[in-house]
Amino acid sequence: MSILQSPALAPRVLSVLRIVSAYLLLQHGSAKLFGVPHVDLFNGLPLFSLIGVAGILEVVGGALLLLGLFTRPVAFVLSGQLAFAYFLGHAPSGNVLVPFLNQGEAAVLFSFVFLYLAAAGGGSWSLDAWRAGRTPSGAGTAGA
Template sequence: MNALIRYADPAYCIMRLIVGLLFASHGGQKILGFPPVAKAMSLDTLGMIGGYIELVGGLLIAFGLFTRAAAFISSGMMAVAYFMVHAKGGFFPIVNRGEPAVIYCFIFLFIFFYGPGRWSLDGLIWPDREVARDEVGGPMRTGQRL
């Protein structure tokens, strides 16, 4: 198991990057019309706000800038989206097609608590801040080695 620990930072960075970019693509679709979809939806005010949160929050999370704030806001927005849009269609996310909202909500909640990680813009800009936790729960700084 200790042999895998050296891959934890890059794996977390890749996960944060992929999830953030996927989330941003939802906002890009709503706000910019890119990537194009066959049937574009019309958005009300809350939909536009959600689109901007997805676009900006997703990019911030992807690159690890203001990560905790972006993850907290994005997690809350996905919880609201689930209950306002999907929960009306039934209790179970698989039935009401809300599983992406639930997954994003909890991934962003995890990112909020875990932090940006060492491989992030937050870690580059503020190297003395706590960016992660080591395996025993103590604070880990950007330059610290396992």
């Protein structure tokens, strides 16, 4: 068995997927709410607009996912938010079945990654695993 087939590696790789996805989502939220990184489209964005609320969900949810805290429910909410964002913001421009053509591939990919995290948990390197009393060794923490 190679190192890539090691059962102890899966919970760690799950954590890496969670951390990287959360970091990328945080960039979307911080661009909307704080202007970092700056995107002209979000200049003067009202906080309680549809995009402003999406930014709040992305910042709060992204931070919780980055830490691996309440991973399953947060990932489920974010998965729904991103599916909603796809169908509301990208699909109306046409080619609903070809996200590449309506610039919706990031929303679709995030939605399915977060749906997976909602089912699989945060992995061994998460506050959820720590709160459950599991060690970061990876043994038995796949569904943390």
